[in-house]
């Protein structure tokens with residue numbers, strides 16, 4: 071044990087790095103530990119990089135449950151559920167939170183935080199961070215008339231998007247002309263970043279502010295003194311600090327458990343295929359709404375992302391799934407048919423059952439601040455998470471939307487789900503008599 075910084079951050083993904091940056095630029099002395107040999111090797115390099123607050127939505131919804139059930143039997147569809155130990159209680163909470171009003175409230179919190187964070191991404195880029203940020207806009211395209219009409223009705227009154235006919239979609243996206251799109255919606259104010267560049271830029275800024283990174287530091291447990299978390303043990307060292315920020319993405323659950331804290335996180339695996347770019351590729355991100363697939367154009371590659379698989383913590387690449395995603399992408403963008411993916415990866419989204427991230431101090435363990443559970447929105451939400459972690463450490467009020475993300479909400483959730491289960495059991499037994 072060699073030092074005691076103001077904050078010790080576990081995890082150097084986009085979230086941990088944004089926390090380090092926001093703390094360091096306010097004068098804190100910060101140490102970051104990561105098990106990997108460099109920063110940004112978790113989900114933060116395997117994603118679509120979208121910065122689109124309008125699309126940020128809590129995962130638990132009846133639409134996703136229906137889609138999940140529909141593709142459960144297929145090994146190639148965009149969703150897959152494979153029951154394993156911790157999934158059943160997580161799913162019970164997930165279903166509870168899919169309900170209309172609960173989903174709407176969570177969506178409001180999430181989108182508000184995403185809008186604030188989007189502004190911070192822009193500010194990072196404007197201040198010189200080479201994050202690959204681009205306010206390119208984004209297009210959703212639809213191949214089913216019913217889903218297009220639904221989306222068009224919802225979006226028609228908004229001033230920041232335009233509903234497109236099939237012909238207009240083809241004008242914007244000649245690469246998708248043969249895909250049979252029936253219409254689209256174009257969002258003008260949003261964009262994307264290159265999450266690998268974002269991580270590299272944040273590391274550079276942090277280092278210039280004196281943040282110390284320790285790689286190959288696999289945290290085995292959080293250190294405790296009475297009710298307080300006071301540091302972390304790695305395989306070969308001990309680090310102490312008054313504030314320990316747990317930002318280890320999908321791995322946070324296991325680490326939090328060493329301090330007796332239950333964070334119901336499950337990894338939602340996604341697939342990423344990178345192709346060489348060619349002329350005529352889309353110039354802005356495209357979401358193929360009916361196929362739950364996204365294409366993001368980077369200067370040197372076209373990235374296809376898709377799938378949400380709740381199949382356990384240690385997935386490996388399934389080549390049938392790669393083939394399915396590649397086949398779907400080639401039907402949407404026929405020029406992909408002749409390109410082989412130059413890189414295939416999987417990434418794990420750290421998913422909570424209520425669809426909100428877990429940000430803030432633990433009431434049960436002083437000294438522990440959680441910054442995890444960002445699910446499908448960790449890239450867009452990274453800067454605001456860093457700002458919130460800084461406000462908690464600086465003792466300033468985080469605001470209503472951040473309150474919805476506090477870690478201890480899960481203890482009351484257990485009661486709610488318990489009540490739900492016992493009332494349905496009571497109703498069921500009532501109906502038998």
Ligand SMILES: Cc1cc2nc3c(=O)[nH]c(=O)nc-3n(C[C@H](O)[C@H](O)[C@H](O)COP(=O)(O)OP(=O)(O)OC[C@H]3O[C@@H](n4cnc5c(N)ncnc54)[C@H](O)[C@@H]3O)c2cc1C
Nearest residue numbers: 083085105112113114117118120289319340417448449450
């Ligand atoms: C297919 C796909 C598409 C996505 N698209 C988008 C998108 O368009 N927009 C968006 O905003 N988000 C998107 N996401 C989600 C986003 O990528 C994640 O929410 C985000 O990367 C999570 O960041 P993180 O820093 O919390 O976790 P990670 O990036 O996973 O980082 C966790 C870090 O913790 C370290 N670690 C783990 N265990 C230990 C340990 N024991 N000791 C020390 N270190 C440890 C790991 O090495 C890793 O560096 C997508 C994700 C996927 C998979």
